[in-house]
Amino acid sequence: MYDYLLGGVQNFEADREAARQLLQAFPDAADTARSNRLFLSRAVRTLAEDGICQFLDLGSGIPTQGNVHEIAQAIDPAIRVLYVDIDPVAVVASNQILMGNPACRAIEADFTHPHLILDALTAGDLSNVIDLDRPTALLYCSVLQLVSDDLIDSVVAPIRDRLVPGSALVISHPGTAVTDGYDESSLSSVAEVYRTKAAAEIVMRSDDQLAALFKGFTFMEPGLVSINEWRPELGEPDPYVSKSMPSPMRGAVAVRY
Ligand SMILES: C[S@@+](CC[C@H](N)C(=O)[O-])C[C@H]1O[C@@H](n2cnc3c(N)ncnc32)[C@H](O)[C@@H]1O
Numbered sequence: 552m553y554d555y556l557l558g559g560v561q562n563f564e565a566d567r568e569a570a571r572q573l574l575q576a577f578p579d580a581a582d583t584a585r586s587n588r589l590f591l592s593r594a595v596r597t598l599a600e601d602g603i604c605q606f607l608d609l610g611s612g613i614p615t616q617g618n619v620h621e622i623a624q625a626i627d628p629a630i631r632v633l634y635v636d637i638d639p640v641a642v643v644a645s646n647q648i649l650m651g652n653p654a655c656r657a658i659e660a661d662f663t664h665p666h667l668i669l670d671a672l673t674a675g676d677l678s679n680v681i682d683l684d685r686p687t688a689l690l691y692c693s694v695l696q697l698v699s700d701d702l703i704d705s706v707v708a709p710i711r712d713r714l715v716p717g718s719a720l721v722i723s724h725p726g727t728a729v730t731d732g733y734d735e736s737s738l739s740s741v742a743e744v745y746r747t748k749a750a751a752e753i754v755m756r757s758d759d760q761l762a763a764l765f766k767g768f769t770f771m772e773p774g775l776v777s778i779n780e781w782r783p784e785l786g787e788p789d790p791y792v793s794k795s796m797p798s799p800m801r802g803a804v805a806v807r808y
């Protein structure tokens with residue numbers, strides 16, 4: 552669905568039909584997806600320019616325009632990226648575009664089992680991609696809304712708390728700070744599309760709940776905001792620039808000192 556909304560070609564008719572239903576319930580869905588990718592680009596560029604040399608992208612998705620390794624390696628070709636996704640299509644497509652780029656890799660794994668990901672990073676040759684004893688940028692972009700409130704801390708804390716000083720955490724996430732202004736019926740239609748077409752329950756979170764996910768980290772300016780408001784001057788114009796309401800996605804970049 553996300554790939555189709557971004558204008559990609561790695562999707563099936565069932566994905567397109569689900570995305571069309573989502574667009575009926577929430578006509579901004581494609582702009583929200585595009586805005587999310589633009590936020591991710593600005594965050595990665597900022598962190599690469601600040602000298603972070605390795606990126607761990609959890610729920611990385613199907614490769615699209617402006618992939619993390621392309622943005623980061625344009626600043627420093629030695630930057631290493633590990634993409635992690637539960638979807639084998641995303642992993643195969645990612646490894647295809649990473650051929651000839653030994654500093655980067657994609658693996659199939661479930662980020663809701665963080666201890667398995669930590670084990671994978673310390674065993675075998677993945678430690679050549681991500682060395683957790685060095686500053687690492689951990690990316691959770693548009694993924695944690697798939698995790699229920701009772702699990703969210705146990706999903707995020709193990710990897711977040713393992714990161715050494717100098718590391719960074721990037722999260723984008725649908726937030727009630729904006730969606731509380733939407734009408735109830737369109738929100739429940741969106742939830743219904745995800746429930747019936749993607750077997751997923753979407754959890755919107757308040758700014759307080761999102762801020763708690765950054766425990767131990769300090770926000771970079773401008774803090775936790777609608778993602779189109781995060782350093783917009785660093786990238787190309789966001790689709791929300793001409794809309795009356797900001798993106799429903801809230802996001803921040805934070806650093807461990
Ligand atoms: C909306 S896309 C976001 C892609 C990318 N992070 C971005 O911001 O553009 C969500 C991705 O998360 C992946 N995903 C969902 N649940 C996951 C899980 N438990 N473990 C790993 N990946 C997961 C999906 O397969 C999908 O590729």
